[in-house]
Amino acid sequence: xxxxxxxxxxxxxxxxxxxxxxxxxxxxxxxxxxxxxxxxxxxxxxxxxxxxxxxxxxxxxxxxxxxxxxxxxxxxxxxxxxxxxxxxxxxxxxxxxxxxxxxxxxxxxxxxxxxxxxxxxxxxxxxxxxxxxxxxxxxxxxxxxxxxxxxxxxxxxxxxxxxxxxxxxxxxxxxxxxxxxxxxxxxxxxxxxxxxxxxxxxxxxxxxxxxxxxxxxxxxxxxxxxxxxxxxxxxxxxxxxxxxxxxxxxxxxxxxxxxxxxxxxxxxxxxxxxxxxxxxxxxxxxxxxxxxxxxxxxxxxxxxxxxxxxxxxxxxxxxxxxxxxxxxxxxxxxxxxxxxxxxxxxxxxxxxxxxxxxxxxxxxxxxxxxxxxxxxxxxxxxxxxxxxxxx
Amino acid sequence: xxxxxxxxxxxxxxxxxxxxxxxxxxxxxxxxxxxxxxxxxxxxxxxxxxxxxxxxxxxxxxxxxxxxxxxxxxxxxxxxxxxxxxxxxxxxxxxxxxxxxxxxxxxxxxxxxxxxxxxxxxxxxxxxxxxxxxxxxxxxxxxxxxxxxxxxxxxxxxxxxxxxxxxxxxxxxxxxxxxxxxxxxxxxxxxxxxxxxxxxxxxxxxxxxxxxxxxxxxxxxxxxxxxxxxxxxxxxxxxxxxxxxxxxxxxxxxxxxxxxxxxxxxxxxxxxxxxxxxxxxxxxxxxxxxxxxxxxxxxxxxxxxxxxxxxxxxxxxx
Ligand SMILES: [Zn+2]
Numbered sequence: 001x002x003x004x005x006x007x008x009x010x011x012x013x014x015x016x017x018x019x020x021x022x023x024x025x026x027x028x029x030x031x032x033x034x035x036x037x038x039x040x041x042x043x044x045x046x047x048x049x050x051x052x053x054x055x056x057x058x059x060x061x062x063x064x065x066x067x068x069x070x071x072x073x074x075x076x077x078x079x080x081x082x083x084x085x086x087x088x089x090x091x092x093x094x095x096x097x098x099x100x101x102x103x104x105x106x107x108x109x110x111x112x113x114x115x116x117x118x119x120x121x122x123x124x125x126x127x128x129x130x131x132x133x134x135x136x137x138x139x140x141x142x143x144x145x146x147x148x149x150x151x152x153x154x155x156x157x158x159x160x161x162x163x164x165x166x167x168x169x170x171x172x173x174x175x176x177x178x179x180x181x182x183x184x185x186x187x188x189x190x191x192x193x194x195x196x197x198x199x200x201x202x203x204x205x206x207x208x209x210x211x212x213x214x215x216x217x218x219x220x221x222x223x224x225x226x227x228x229x230x231x232x233x234x235x236x237x238x239x240x241x242x243x244x245x246x247x248x249x250x251x252x253x254x255x256x257x258x259x260x261x262x263x264x265x266x267x268x269x270x271x272x273x274x275x276x277x278x279x280x281x282x283x284x285x286x287x288x289x290x291x292x293x294x295x296x297x298x299x300x301x302x303x304x305x306x307x308x309x310x311x312x313x314x315x316x317x318x319x320x321x322x323x324x325x326x327x328x329x330x331x332x333x334x335x336x337x338x339x340x341x342x343x344x345x346x347x348x349x350x351x352x353x354x355x356x357x358x359x360x361x362x363x364x365x366x367x368x369x370x371x372x373x374x375x376x377x378x379x380x381x382x383x384x385x386x387x388x389x390x391x
Numbered sequence: 392x393x394x395x396x397x398x399x400x401x402x403x404x405x406x407x408x409x410x411x412x413x414x415x416x417x418x419x420x421x422x423x424x425x426x427x428x429x430x431x432x433x434x435x436x437x438x439x440x441x442x443x444x445x446x447x448x449x450x451x452x453x454x455x456x457x458x459x460x461x462x463x464x465x466x467x468x469x470x471x472x473x474x475x476x477x478x479x480x481x482x483x484x485x486x487x488x489x490x491x492x493x494x495x496x497x498x499x500x501x502x503x504x505x506x507x508x509x510x511x512x513x514x515x516x517x518x519x520x521x522x523x524x525x526x527x528x529x530x531x532x533x534x535x536x537x538x539x540x541x542x543x544x545x546x547x548x549x550x551x552x553x554x555x556x557x558x559x560x561x562x563x564x565x566x567x568x569x570x571x572x573x574x575x576x577x578x579x580x581x582x583x584x585x586x587x588x589x590x591x592x593x594x595x596x597x598x599x600x601x602x603x604x605x606x607x608x609x610x611x612x613x614x615x616x617x618x619x620x621x622x623x624x625x626x627x628x629x630x631x632x633x634x635x636x637x638x639x640x641x642x643x644x645x646x647x648x649x650x651x652x653x654x655x656x657x658x659x660x661x662x663x664x665x666x667x668x669x670x671x672x673x674x675x676x677x678x679x680x681x682x683x684x685x686x687x688x689x690x691x692x693x694x695x696x697x698x699x700x701x702x703x704x705x706x707x708x709x
Contacts, residue, residue: 021468023419124650128584138583138593139615140671142701144653146581150643154661154671158641161684203488204656207644207679252621259661260614260669264641 002244002280007098009232009239010090010387012041012225013352018188018343021115022219027059030110031067033221038068041225042236043104048225050075050102052089054109054346056082064108075102079247081255082119083296083377086347087385091245093226103227109348110221118217122147133255140257149214149297151256152379153206156299159265160208163314165302167208169321171199173298174212174340176325181337184363188216189341213298215339222348224355233390240358243283243371244386246276256379265314267300270375271307273384277373278309281386285309288386289369290357291331292350295338300378305331308373327364335364347376354387403489404526404538412483412521412542418466421516422457430461456510462546462555463503465517482523486540487563491649495537495563504558516549524558537564578651580695588618591630596700599692602630603668614668635690637664637704644679652695658682662704676705 014036016022016029024032038045045068051061055078065073077092079085086109093105113119124146128134140146145154159165178194181187194212202211232239250268252261261268278284285308293304302316310331311319324330336342336353343349354374356362369389376383420426424442431441439446440456447455457465490496511517527539544557585593595602604616608625619626642660649655658674660682674682675691688704695701 023468121648124581128582130584130586132586132588134584135586135589136615137581138585138589141581142583142699143659143671143673144580144645144650144657145643145659145671146650147648149647150645150659153643153645154641154659157643158661158684161641203492204644204646206646207656254615257671259641259671 004094004098004245005243005280006229006241008094008226008242009229010224010242010355011227011232011235011237011239012037012039012043013223013355014038014040015222015349015352016110016220018186018218018220018345020219022112026111026116027063027067029112029219029221030059030064030108033110033223034064034106034108035068037106037223037225040237041227043225045070048104048106049073050093050096050105052077052079052092052105052107054078054082054085054089055080056085056346057109057111059110075105081377081381083294083346084380084382086351086376087245087374087383088247088376090224090226090242090351090385091247091383094242094245097226097228103231105226106223107226107348108221108223109346112219113344114217114219119148120214120217136255147206148256149209150206152297152300153209154259155264155379156208159299159303162265163317165317167210168196168200169302169317170208170213170298171196172320173295173301174199177295177334177338177340180335180364181341184337184342187337187342188218189337209297209299215296215344218343218345220343220345222345222352224348224351238359239390240355240387241390242385243388244277244280246273246280247381247383248272248276249381253381265303267303267307267378269382270304270378270384273375273382274308277384277386281388283371283386288331288371288373290335290366290372291333292354292372292374293333294347294350294375294378295334295340296344296377298340304375304378327366332364332366335362335366350374351385354385358387358389400493407482407486407523408525410482410523412523413481415518415520416466417516417518419468420465422465422511422513424513426464427457427461430458430464454512456512459505459507459510462505462507462517463557465511466519466546483521486523490538490563494565497534497564497566499534499562501539501560501562503560505555507555508553511554517554518547520545520547532562532564534562535564535566537562577696580652580699589616592616595630596702599700601633601635601690601702603633603664603666604628605631612666612668614670631666633664633666633690637662637688639674639682639684639686639688640669641684642674642682660704662688670702673701673703674705675703
């Protein structure tokens with residue numbers, strides 16, 4: 001076990017409602033989520049001395065700190081690469097808390113991603129500068145490959161070819177997510193499950209991806225409060241201990257188009273994250289009782305299961321078809337409904353579900369959960385967490 | 392469209408009749424005096440029953456009432472929400488997507504008929520439920536060929552009682568393509584961001600040469616290019632000219648979102664060149680459903696506009 005394992009815990013979670021049109025500013029959503037998380041932790045805004053968010057967030061910590069009365073901050077940090085940042089924010093917070101750099105660190109993400117700037121429309125007409133990040137799009141955009149769905153579709157087609165996976169194998173991920181969302185009152189798709197036939201009848205977006213392979217776009221905010229494990233034990237909720245936290249960028253990594261590696265059916269950066277999570281925590285795949293796997297697009301859930309050691313290469317489709325992602329299965333996944341079913345808050349709502357699973361308060365709570373693995377965005381440089389119950 | 396395809400499209404449109412347009416949704420605010428005041432001022436409506444309690448009572452009412460014409464206003468979500476598109480899994484969102492598939496991408500509201508059941512008073516909270524009633528066959532209109540979509544909106548108060556029913560009709564149409572007296576400018580493909588590290592590749596492409604960056608110390612080929620060799624660390628490089636032969640390593644058939652420079656469905660492929668590097672490109676001369684992984688392909692050049700030349704590939708026999 002590493003020096004980070006078990007030193008910090010998530011003591012509070014808070015979110016806004018999840019909608020298609022919040023009617024409020026992104027800063028206001030961030031303030032609401034942060035204040036809700038701080039209250040959930042039994043703390044006051046003035047107790048907060050550190051904040052972490054995504055480089056993609058439009059509301060810097062200074063705006064939230066002055067609006068919510070936090071006063072002074074002594075630690076602030078940002079993590080890049082879109083949804084790949086999610087668990088990385090908690091890693092930053094845990095490191096700050098474990099080293100005494102800060103005592104109460106809030107991680108947050110809030111946006112009007114549906115009613116405001118929509119990621120799904122892609123970067124076709126994004127302004128282009130001379131920097132390396134903009135230049136990277138020169139290899140894809142002029143050919144009409146400029147949305148996340150299209151980028152993922154390229155991996156998905158090759159995966160289907162090599163492992164004889166089908167569109168139905170991807171569809172089963174959407175069905176189980178929507179099944180879990182159907183019983184979650186906070187989910188956008190509450191009360192609206194789908195069948196595999198619904199998935200197969202949904203229109204093409206970027207073949208082999210159909211509409212129901214693509215996660216929704218959402219307005220909302222989510223925040224998490226990280227404190228030391230000792231302090232968490234004195235706060236109202238059972239601590240969700242951070243048993244491991246890792247980031248990963250693979251060999252020959254590109255932003256979301258790592259098409260030039262010898263193989264493109266795996267997610268090596270997620271494998272790297274998984275090895276760190278198991279190494280830091282001293283746990284293995286068999287010890288994981290539930291997981292929240294990033295599901296912006298269904299096809300990349302399959303190689304996540306493989307990279308994290310829950311099944312062998314190319315076996316994810318059988319693992320899923322055998323019902324192992326269901327509550328009562330070997331590895332209940334996305335019990336909140338995932339981003340396909342609950343909301344797309346760049347993975348931060350999935351970390352909150354990981355905390356609820358550890359607390360025993362998920363709306364779809366499996367029995368006896370001790371360890372929960374949470375992942376962040378796939379196809380991009382990413383991150384992950386292993387959360388666990390106290391002692 | 393072929394006839395069978397056309398019949399299938401008609402049938403899919405027809406299946407929307409009777410479906411819920413969107414989940415029932417309460418209005419953002421209850422009926423209130425400030426919104427009534429703004430409305431009657433903007434409309435120049437001087438009828439005193441909207442703002443003067445005494446005057447309203449003299450007409451036999453219990454107090455002031457909201458103008459009937461405000462019914463829809465109590466349920467409106469604001470401009471940003473109303474214009475943000477609808478692909479949220481709602482019936483109307485799906486219908487709009489299907490209409491777009493048929494080329495009906497522009498919309499204009501054509502008429503609205505109301506039947507009012509009672510007047511609204513301050514404190515009432517109105518919600519709306521909307522059902523898709525019908526989608527007409529294609530009609531020729533002055534705006535272009537289009538289809539009328541009619542929905543029925545039932546306005547309900549806080550007790551679930553109907554206060555008004557509205558029949559709402561929109562024309563979804565194909566905008567006339569060519570403006571009188573001239574051709575539309577062709578839409579440009581997205582511009583590549585060209586900088587000091589990648590300019591050589593796009594300049595070679597302008598001369599219809601497909602090049603691959605090559606380390607001048609260890610000879611390793613690399614694409615996409617970079618300033619430094621990951622294998623030996625050398626900053627020196629030249630280029631090798633590709634033979635133009637390769638195979639399809641993976642591909643995408645893109646349908647959404649629509650971009651005016653691309654005619655969907657179109658094929659974006661990841662081609663592995665015989666030199667060993669891969670590149671993202673387009674396939675030409677092949678129907679999307681005929682593309683296969685490992686298919687042999689050969690280089691051609693596409694000049695989509697005077698500033699841009701791109702390598703594309705056409706299937707060939709091995
Ligand atoms: Zn070299």
